[in-house]
Amino acid sequence: MKNKFTKFISLAFKEFTVGLKLFSSQSARRKRNKPQYFNPWVTPFIGEHVSLQNTLLDCANKITIEDYVFFGHDVFLLTARHDYSKFLLQRQKTVISKPIHIKKGAWIGSRAIVFGGVTVGEHSVVGAGSIVTHDVPPYSVVGGNPARVVKYIKKGIIV
């Protein structure tokens, strides 16, 4: 009787430890394979009298949109990028982000894309479809890919 009971206990224990090992190796594999996106989601700052039309704010870093700024349709503000010196899941997981600052009164045309690290100066204009990779000087009109200054604006006059 005692012998049968000991056998039963040791068998049950063996099954239990095998099950435990299986479970822990499965959960470790699941953990390893699960993409881990670094996504702190920083709350953007949006000033007064701001108008956005179907805008994508990628808030992996601070986005500041000052007063009287207005956007055309489908503008993307992309604060984040991936580290392409890495491969496969490492590339997916490593996120590098920089802030974006759109200063007072700027107008961003439809379908423009602004990258992280860019400041768009006050009262400047970003032409439709532009890809903005560098800072935009204040009172300027920029356009193209990459966006370049096409003209400057004086109050009431286009220079």
Ligand SMILES: CC(C)(COP(=O)(O)OP(=O)(O)OC[C@H]1O[C@@H](n2cnc3c(N)ncnc32)[C@H](O)[C@@H]1OP(=O)(O)O)[C@@H](O)C(=O)NCCC(=O)NCCS
């Ligand atoms: C920015 C904008 C207002 C500039 O208009 P503009 O002052 O009449 O500009 P011009 O037509 O005189 O263009 C000046 C130069 O910049 C270039 N340019 C103007 N807008 C451009 C743009 N979006 N992308 C690339 N180049 C542009 C022109 O080709 C021209 O170059 P060139 O001198 O070599 O010929 C206009 O191009 C624009 O993008 N409008 C956006 C409209 C919009 O998004 N509306 C949505 C509702 S908010």
